[in-house]
Amino acid sequence: MDSGKSSAVCDAFVAKPKPELKSKLGTIVGIIELFAQPDEFVDKFFEIINDLETEYYLPPFETEGGIEKRFEECLQRANRRIHKAINDSVIELEPKNINSLVALIHHGKIYLSQIGQNNALLFHRKKQYDYIIVDIFSQAGDKTSKINSEKMFSNIINGAITEKDNLFFCNDSVLEYISQNELMEIITEESPASALKEIESILKKDSQDNNFYAIAIEPVIKEDKFTEQLIVSANNTMPEIEKPRVPSQTSINKLISTQENTEKYLAPSMAPNWKKALVITVWGLRVVTKFIIKYLKIISLEIIKLSKVTFNYIYHKFAKQKLNNRDTSTINSDQSLNPNKPTIDPSENTQTSYSHKLKENKNLFDTISDFINRQITKFVSLNKLQKSLFITGLVLIFFFSQSMVWQGQVVTNSEKTSTSDIIKQIEDNLNAGEAKNIFNDEAGSKESLQLAINLLSQIPNNNKYQATKNELQSRIDDLNRSLQKIVYLDNPETISDLFNQNESADLSSMTISGNYIFVFDNNNQNIYKIDLEKKQTIAKKLPQNFSNVRKIAAIDDNKVLLLNNDSELYTYNLETNLAESSLTNKDKITDISLYGGKLYALIADKGQILKHFPVDTGYNSGSSWIKDGTDITDIVTFTIDGGIYTINDTGNIKYLLSGKLMATNFSEVNPAISSPKQIFTDGDSSYLYVLDQNNQRIIVFEKNSGNIKTQYSSKEFSNMKSIIINSKEKKIYVLANKKIYLINTDN
The missing domain is CATH 3.60.40.10 (PPM-type phosphatase domain)
Incomplete structure (x- = not known):
C-alpha cells in the first residue's frame, strides 16, 4: 500500500x-x-x-x-x-x-x-x-x-x-x-x-x-x-x-505477567465490610437497649396483656371445638342405637356441660398454657432491674442468632470468592508458565508451574469443582511434560520377544557387541544371542549354575563377562560353551564396566573403583582408581567415557576424571529419580542416559550443560531391566517386560 x-x-x-x-x-x-x-x-x-x-x-x-x-x-x-x-x-x-x-x-x-x-x-x-x-x-x-x-x-x-x-x-x-x-x-x-x-x-x-x-x-x-x-x-x-x-x-529469559499482580492488588477485601457490620451491630444494640430501659414498664405490661389475650383465645377456641366434636359424635352414636330416643340439642345446658367437659379433657395444651401463665406471673413479680436484664438478654440472644446466620452466609460467599480467585490465579500462572516455556525460560516456567500446583491443592475436593480441577490438572500435566521434555511412545518397535523363548524368563541384564545383543536368563541359565541384522535369537544353555547373574558385559561377539550376586566373575565363551573364573579378588563387587579392554569394578562398601588389566587367567588384582577420597559408598552403578559417571539410589550424579571429583550441575527431574537401575554413556556420545525403573522412563541428560535433553516413557516399559545405547546409529535398546524394544533418537 x-x-x-x-x-x-x-x-x-x-x-x-x-x-x-x-x-x-x-x-x-x-x-x-x-x-x-x-x-x-x-x-x-x-x-x-x-x-x-x-x-x-x-x-x-x-x-x-x-x-x-x-x-x-x-x-x-x-x-x-x-x-x-x-x-x-x-x-x-x-x-x-x-x-x-x-x-x-x-x-x-x-x-x-x-x-x-x-x-x-x-x-x-x-x-x-x-x-x-x-x-x-x-x-x-x-x-x-x-x-x-x-x-x-x-x-x-x-x-x-x-x-x-x-x-x-x-x-x-x-x-x-x-x-x-x-x-x-x-x-x-x-x-x-x-x-x-x-x-x-x-x-x-x-x-x-x-x-x-x-x-x-x-x-x-x-x-x-x-x-x-x-x-x-x-x-x-x-x-x-x-x-x-x-x-x-x-534473550527472552522472562516473560512478565502483570495481570495476576494487578488483580491481586485490586481484589476487594472483606475486612472493611466486617468492620462496618460490627459498628452497625453495636450501635443498634445501644439504641434498642436505651429504648427498652425507657419504656420498660409499658412494654412489659403490654406484652403480658397481649400474651394473656392470645393464649386465652387460642385455648378456648381449641377446647370448645374439641368438645363440640365429641358431643356431636356421642349424640349421633346414641341416635343410631335408639332411633326412638328424642334428639338432644347440643346447645342446651352448654354452660354447665362446657365447664364440666373442660376439666375432664385437660391435655398437653392446657399444661403448656399453665406453664406460660406461671412464668408470666414470675416475670411480673420481678423488680425493674431484673426485668431490664431479662429483656436485654432476650434481645442479645436474638441478635447473636442472627449474626450467626449472617456470618454463615458471608463465609459461604467468601469461600466461593476465594475459590474463584484461586482458580483465576492458577490459570494466570499456567498462562505465564506456557508463555515463558515458549521462549526457553525454563526456570521461570517451572516457578509458575509450581505456584499453580500449590494453588490447585487449595481448591475444595467436592463435585462442584471436580471438573475444573481435572481440567487444570490436565494443563499442569501438559506443561510439566513439556518442561520435562517427556516423549511418550505408544507402540515402540519390538526387536525380540523373549517370552517366546521362556514364558517364565527371569531376565537380568543386557549387553551389545557389534550387531549382537546378549541377554541372560536366570530362570533357565540360558544366554540369548540376538542377531540385529537377521532378527534371529539363539539360546545357549550354560554348563553350570551361576547363581543369580545380575550383570553381563560383552568382551567380543562370542565372549561375555558374568557377574553374580556372590561377586563371582566369569568369562563365558559361546563357541566352546565353557565358563572360567576371571577374578580371584574376594571384594564385594557392586557393578562392573569394560572400557578400553580394561575391567572397572565398583567396590561400594570400600568406597573405591578398581581398575583391572587383562591377564592370561582373566584380570589382575587391580589398582585403586579414585585418588581424592571422593565418597562413593552410596553408589549403585556407574559408566565410563574416559571419566566415570556415578549415580546413587536417589539419583545424585557425580563425575570423576582421572580419579578426581569434578563439578557437575545436572537438572532436577520431576518426578525425582528413584532407584536407578543403570546409567550409560561412552566417548562417542554427548549425552548421559539414566534408566529410572520405578518411573518407567529413560532420562537423557546433556553431559556438558547437565540439562534434560529428553525423557522416553511408554506403557510397555514395565519391569525395565537394562538399556543399551548405540551412539553412532542413534538407537536405544530397552529390555523390559521380557521384550527388547528399539527407540530411534536424534541424540
Missing part, C-alpha cells in the same frame, strides 16, 4: 534460499522503515541489509557454534557498516528515524534482532479458540531503548515456535488501526495469504496518509515446513515516532 510520498522508505522481505540451504540454515525475514533520511544513506542501509542476507547463505555452511552464532556474526558485520555509514554521512542523521527488524527462522526456532521501534506478536494457542498474545519485544524487556550507533543490532531474542504458534511482524501504524485482538482473530483463523489480504482491505482507506507493512508466518507443522507471506509497502508519509531504544536483554 504505497501512498507515493517520498518522506518514508519501507520494505518487507523474505529470503528464498535453495531448499537444501533452507533446511540447513533456515530462512531470514525482515522489515525496514526509514524516514527523513538522505538518499545516500537509504541506499547504503538497504545495501547493508541485502548483503547481510547474502553473507548468511555463503559457505562454509558448517559454522562452529551453530546457526545462532552465524546469524550473530552477520549482524555484527552489519553493525560495523551501519556505524560507518552514519559517520560518513555529510548530513547529520537521526538514528530515531531508523526502524528495522531481522529474524531467522530455523527448525522451529526463531532469532530476532531489531533497531528502533517494531512489533513482533506471537499468538500461542493453549487450546482450540483460546490464545495467548505475546508481545515479544515488550515482554523481553523495554520495547525500545537508547540507540548505540556502534551496535544498532545489539540484542538477539530467541525462542521456540510450534504448531500452536502464529507469528506476526508489523510497524506501529498497523497497530494504530487494528488492535492486537483483532489481528489475532484474523491471523489464527485464516492462512497467512488470506489474513494479509483481509488486513490490507481494512487498512486500504487509510493508506494515503500512512505506511503499513507486515509479515505473517503460519504455524510450524513439521521441521523445515512453514510459509511466509508479506505485504510490501514503499514510500509513504509516516507519523512522528518516539525516540527509539534497543532492548537491554540478550
Whole structure:
C-alpha cells in the first residue's frame, strides 16, 4: 500500500534460499522503515541489509557454534557498516528515524534482532479458540531503548515456535488501526495469504496518509515446513515516532505477567465490610437497649396483656371445638342405637356441660398454657432491674442468632470468592508458565508451574469443582511434560520377544557387541544371542549354575563377562560353551564396566573403583582408581567415557576424571529419580542416559550443560531391566517386560 510520498522508505522481505540451504540454515525475514533520511544513506542501509542476507547463505555452511552464532556474526558485520555509514554521512542523521527488524527462522526456532521501534506478536494457542498474545519485544524487556550507533543490532531474542504458534511482524501504524485482538482473530483463523489480504482491505482507506507493512508466518507443522507471506509497502508519509531504544536483554529469559499482580492488588477485601457490620451491630444494640430501659414498664405490661389475650383465645377456641366434636359424635352414636330416643340439642345446658367437659379433657395444651401463665406471673413479680436484664438478654440472644446466620452466609460467599480467585490465579500462572516455556525460560516456567500446583491443592475436593480441577490438572500435566521434555511412545518397535523363548524368563541384564545383543536368563541359565541384522535369537544353555547373574558385559561377539550376586566373575565363551573364573579378588563387587579392554569394578562398601588389566587367567588384582577420597559408598552403578559417571539410589550424579571429583550441575527431574537401575554413556556420545525403573522412563541428560535433553516413557516399559545405547546409529535398546524394544533418537 504505497501512498507515493517520498518522506518514508519501507520494505518487507523474505529470503528464498535453495531448499537444501533452507533446511540447513533456515530462512531470514525482515522489515525496514526509514524516514527523513538522505538518499545516500537509504541506499547504503538497504545495501547493508541485502548483503547481510547474502553473507548468511555463503559457505562454509558448517559454522562452529551453530546457526545462532552465524546469524550473530552477520549482524555484527552489519553493525560495523551501519556505524560507518552514519559517520560518513555529510548530513547529520537521526538514528530515531531508523526502524528495522531481522529474524531467522530455523527448525522451529526463531532469532530476532531489531533497531528502533517494531512489533513482533506471537499468538500461542493453549487450546482450540483460546490464545495467548505475546508481545515479544515488550515482554523481553523495554520495547525500545537508547540507540548505540556502534551496535544498532545489539540484542538477539530467541525462542521456540510450534504448531500452536502464529507469528506476526508489523510497524506501529498497523497497530494504530487494528488492535492486537483483532489481528489475532484474523491471523489464527485464516492462512497467512488470506489474513494479509483481509488486513490490507481494512487498512486500504487509510493508506494515503500512512505506511503499513507486515509479515505473517503460519504455524510450524513439521521441521523445515512453514510459509511466509508479506505485504510490501514503499514510500509513504509516516507519523512522528518516539525516540527509539534497543532492548537491554540478550534473550527472552522472562516473560512478565502483570495481570495476576494487578488483580491481586485490586481484589476487594472483606475486612472493611466486617468492620462496618460490627459498628452497625453495636450501635443498634445501644439504641434498642436505651429504648427498652425507657419504656420498660409499658412494654412489659403490654406484652403480658397481649400474651394473656392470645393464649386465652387460642385455648378456648381449641377446647370448645374439641368438645363440640365429641358431643356431636356421642349424640349421633346414641341416635343410631335408639332411633326412638328424642334428639338432644347440643346447645342446651352448654354452660354447665362446657365447664364440666373442660376439666375432664385437660391435655398437653392446657399444661403448656399453665406453664406460660406461671412464668408470666414470675416475670411480673420481678423488680425493674431484673426485668431490664431479662429483656436485654432476650434481645442479645436474638441478635447473636442472627449474626450467626449472617456470618454463615458471608463465609459461604467468601469461600466461593476465594475459590474463584484461586482458580483465576492458577490459570494466570499456567498462562505465564506456557508463555515463558515458549521462549526457553525454563526456570521461570517451572516457578509458575509450581505456584499453580500449590494453588490447585487449595481448591475444595467436592463435585462442584471436580471438573475444573481435572481440567487444570490436565494443563499442569501438559506443561510439566513439556518442561520435562517427556516423549511418550505408544507402540515402540519390538526387536525380540523373549517370552517366546521362556514364558517364565527371569531376565537380568543386557549387553551389545557389534550387531549382537546378549541377554541372560536366570530362570533357565540360558544366554540369548540376538542377531540385529537377521532378527534371529539363539539360546545357549550354560554348563553350570551361576547363581543369580545380575550383570553381563560383552568382551567380543562370542565372549561375555558374568557377574553374580556372590561377586563371582566369569568369562563365558559361546563357541566352546565353557565358563572360567576371571577374578580371584574376594571384594564385594557392586557393578562392573569394560572400557578400553580394561575391567572397572565398583567396590561400594570400600568406597573405591578398581581398575583391572587383562591377564592370561582373566584380570589382575587391580589398582585403586579414585585418588581424592571422593565418597562413593552410596553408589549403585556407574559408566565410563574416559571419566566415570556415578549415580546413587536417589539419583545424585557425580563425575570423576582421572580419579578426581569434578563439578557437575545436572537438572532436577520431576518426578525425582528413584532407584536407578543403570546409567550409560561412552566417548562417542554427548549425552548421559539414566534408566529410572520405578518411573518407567529413560532420562537423557546433556553431559556438558547437565540439562534434560529428553525423557522416553511408554506403557510397555514395565519391569525395565537394562538399556543399551548405540551412539553412532542413534538407537536405544530397552529390555523390559521380557521384550527388547528399539527407540530411534536424534541424540
